[in-house]
C-alpha cells in the first residue's frame with residue numbers, strides 16, 4: 001500500500017530542502033530558540049492535500065479525548081484541540097507499518113508527534129537536534145547532510161505521511177497595517193511562511209474559499225483581536241472553525257497585553273476556536289519566537305493529525321480485521337472488516353466490552369490486577385447471531401500515554417489465512433445503502449450492458465448527469481437515518497428501502513385474498529391485473545366487437561322537458577337514493593340525456609362553457625347514442641348513474657365548503673357522462689386476448705379507458721353542432737381536455753389502489769394536503785380522480801334494491817363475456833363467472849371487501865356522506881345472508897326482489 005499526497009510522490013524518507021532563505025534580518029532569533037525542530041517544522045505542512053483521502057466512519061469514531069500536548073508560554077494561552085487520540089495514531093502507525101511491527105515491544109510504539117519540545121529536546125547524532133545547522137544551510141536536496149536521512153528513519157518506522165517540504169501558508173486578518181501587523185508579517189516571513197494579508201472577515205472567508213477550491217490550504221490564520229471595532233475576531237474565528245476543512249487549521253489571536261490580566265476575553269476567543277492568544281508586540285524577536293513555538297507545538301501536530309486521516313482510511317478499508325480496546329478492554333476502534341466479521345454496525349461495536357464479542361475466555365490476555373500481555377493464538381469470536389467463529393488473533397499492547405500499555409490492538413484472521421472468508425459471511429448492508437450508485441447497481445450494471453466503446457462512453461456520461469429523482473433523494477435520506485439507528489430500526493428501514501426501490505410505488509401488491517372463494521379471486525384478479533396475464537392464448541377469430549368508427553345517430557326528444565313524470569323524478573336528481581332505473585324506463589332508455597341536462601342546468605354548465613343549451617343537449621344525445629344498449633351494465637344508464645353520483649358528490653363538497661370551481665364541476669360532469677362511452681361490454685383483457693383493434697391501437701394498455709377518452713373528443717370536436725367546447729379559449733379548452741382525460745383514465749381498475757393510496761396519503765394525513773403535494777392543482781387532481789372512481793363503482797353503496805340490480809347487470813355482462821370466450825376458444829378471463837355455477841352473493845362480498853370498503857370509508861371521511869357506508873353495510877349483510885341461504889344464481893336473487901323502479905326500502 002502506498003500513500004502519497006497529490007503534490008508529492010510517495011517518499012517517506014523525503015529529502016528536505018529549504019527553498020528560500022530568510023529575507024530577514026539583523027534581528028535573527030535562530031540562536032535564541034532551539035531550532036533543532038526546524039526541519040520538523042518545515043516538514044510538517046501539509047496535509048490537507050493528503051487528506052483529500054476521505055476520513056472514514058471509523059476514523060470519526062476514534063475522536064476521543066484530545067491529545068494535544070502543546071506547551072504554553074507565560075504570555076500565551078492554548079486551547080485544547082479536539083482531534084484524534086495518540087492511541088489511535090499509535091494504533092494506525094503500528095498497523096500500517098507492517099504486520100511484523102505488531103510484535104514490537106509496547107515502548108517502541110511511541111508516536112513521533114506532539115509537542116515542539118519533543119523535537120527540540122532530542123540530542124545526539126542522528127536525532128532531530130542536529131537539524132538546525134544543516135537545514136539552515138541546505139539549499140537543494142543534494143545539499144542536505146546525511147543526518148537528515150538518518151533522522152527520517154524514525155519517520156519510516158512511524159510515518160506521519162507528511163510531504164517533506166511543504167510551503168506553509170499564513171493568512172493574516174488585520175483591520176489595518178500598523179506596526180503590530182508589520183511585525184507579525186515579518187515574523188512569518190522569517191519562518192518562510194507564505195503570507196497573505198486581508199482586512200475584513202469577508203475578504204478572509206473569500207480567500208479561504210478560493211484556497212479551498214484550488215487545494216491551497218492555509219496552515220495558520222492570525223487574527224487581530226486587539227479591538228472589536230475593526231474586526232470581531234471571536235466571530236471570525238468561530239466562522240472559520242465551522243467552515244468545512246478548517247477543523248485543524250491553526251488560528252491565533254493577537255491580543256492587547258491588558259487582555260492577559262483577566263481571562264474572560266481570552267477564554268471567549270479560545271472557546272470560539274482560537275488555538276492560542278498571543279500578546280501584541282513590536283519586538284520582532286519576541287514575535288518570531290512565539291511564532292516558532294506555535295509552529296512546533298500546534299501547527300505540526302495539526303498537520304500530522306490531518307494527514308493521518310489517510311491512515312485511518314487505509315485502516316478502515318483493510319481486509320484484515322483490526323480493533324483497538326482501551327485498558328479496560330472496551331472497544332474503541334473497529335475497522336470495516338470488523339463490522340463484517342461481527343455482522344454489526346460500528347455504533348453497535350464501539351464501547352462494547354471485549355468479552356461480549358468473544359466466546360473464549362480472555363484471561364490469557366488480561367487477568368485482573370495483572371498487566372496486559374501480548375497474545376497470539378486461536379479465540380472464538382461471537383457474531384451478532386451468536387454464531388461462533390474460531391479466529392487466529394494477535395494482540396499487541398500499546399502504551400499511548402505513559403509507559404504502561406493503555407490500548408490493545410487486535411488483529412484477526414482465520415486459522416490458515418484467507419481473509420476473503422469474511423467477505424463470504426452474511427453481512428449487514430453497507431452505507432451508503434440506497435445511494436444512486438447502489439440503486440443503479442441493483443437494477444442493472446450500466447457498464448455490463450454497454451458492449452461497444454461508444455455506448456460505454458455515452459452511458460458513462462449519462463450516469464454523471466444530474467438525474468437524481470425525488471425517490472432517490474428519499475432513499476438517500478433514509479440511508480443516512482439508517483446509519484444512526486438501532487438494529488431493529490435499520491431492519492425496518494431496509495424493508496422500506498426495498499419497497500422504495502421497486503417500480504410502481506403506488507401499484508397494489510394484490511392484497512392476499514383471504515377468502516377461499518374462487519369467484520372473488522377471479523373477479524378481483526381480473527379487475528386489478530392488466531391484460532398481459534391472459535395473453536398467452538390467442539384466437540384467430542375476428543372480434544364481434546365493432547368500435548368507434550361509426551357515428552350513431554342521436555335522437556333528441558323534441559319536448560323532453562314537457563314530460564311531467566320525468567320532471568318530477570329529476571327534482572330528486574341530487575339525492576343518493578335517486579331511482580336511475582325508473583328514469584331509464586320513463587325516458588325510453590335515454591336517462592343520460594335527461595339526467596345530463598338536469599345536471600348541466602343545476603351546475604350552470606351552459607354558462608361555464610358559454611354554450612347554447614341545445615349544443616349540450618345534442619352532445620348528450622350523441623354521447624348517449626354511443627353507449628351500447630345491448631350491454632346490460634355498461635350502457636347509458638350506468639353513465640347517467642355515475643353522472644348522478646358526481647352531482648351528488650359535488651353538492652356535498654359545496655355543502656362542506658370544499659368548493660370546486662365552475663369549470664371543475666363542468667368537466668367532472670362531462671367526464672362522468674362520457675367515461676364509458678362506446679364500451680363494448682367486454683373487458684380490456686378480452687379485447688387484448690381477441691386482438692381487438694383497440695387493444696392493438698393502445699398496445700394492450702388501459703385499452704378501454706383510452707378509447708372512452710379518445711372517442712369523447714373525436715365525437716365532440718368532429719361536429720360543430722355538438723362541440724360543447726367550441727367557445728372556450730385555447731388555454732381553458734386545453735385545461736378542460738386534460739382534466740376530462742385524466743378523470744376518465746382514473747376509472748381504470750388496475751390502478752385502483754394506486755389512486756386510493758395517493759388519496760389516502762394526501763388527504764388522510766395530519767399534514768395539510770398542500771404540504772404533501774407540489775401544488776394545489778395536484779391536490780385537486782387527486783380529489784377529482786377519487787370522485788369519479790367512487791361514482792363509477794358506487795353501486796354497492798346504493799340503496800339495496802339498486803345495488804342488487806347493478807349486481808345483476810354486471811354479472812350478466814360478465815357471463816356474456818365468458819360465453820363468448822368459450823364460444824371463440826379465447827382465454828377465459830373470469831372462469832368462475834359462468835351463469836350455470838356463479839354465486840352472485842360471493843362475487844359481491846368479494847368486490848365489497850377488496851375494492852369498495854376501504855375506498856368508501858376514505859371517501860366518506862373526506863366528503864362526509866355516512867349514507868354511503870350505511871348502504872354498503874346493509875348490502876354487505878344482505879349478500880352474506882343470501883350466501884348463507886344458498887341464494888346464489890341470478891334467478892334466485894331476482895325472485896326475491898321487488899321490481900326495480902319502486903322506492904327502495906333502505907334509503908334515507
Ligand SMILES: Nc1ncnc2c1ncn2[C@@H]1O[C@@H]2COP(=O)(O)O[C@H]2[C@H]1O
Nearest residue numbers: 747749792793795796806807810844847
Ligand atoms: N357490483 C359489481 N360487482 C362486480 N364488479 C363490479 C361491480 N360494479 C362495478 N364492477 C366492476 O368494476 C369496474 C369499474 O370499471 P368499469 O366500469 O370499466 O367496469 C366495472 C366492473 O367491471
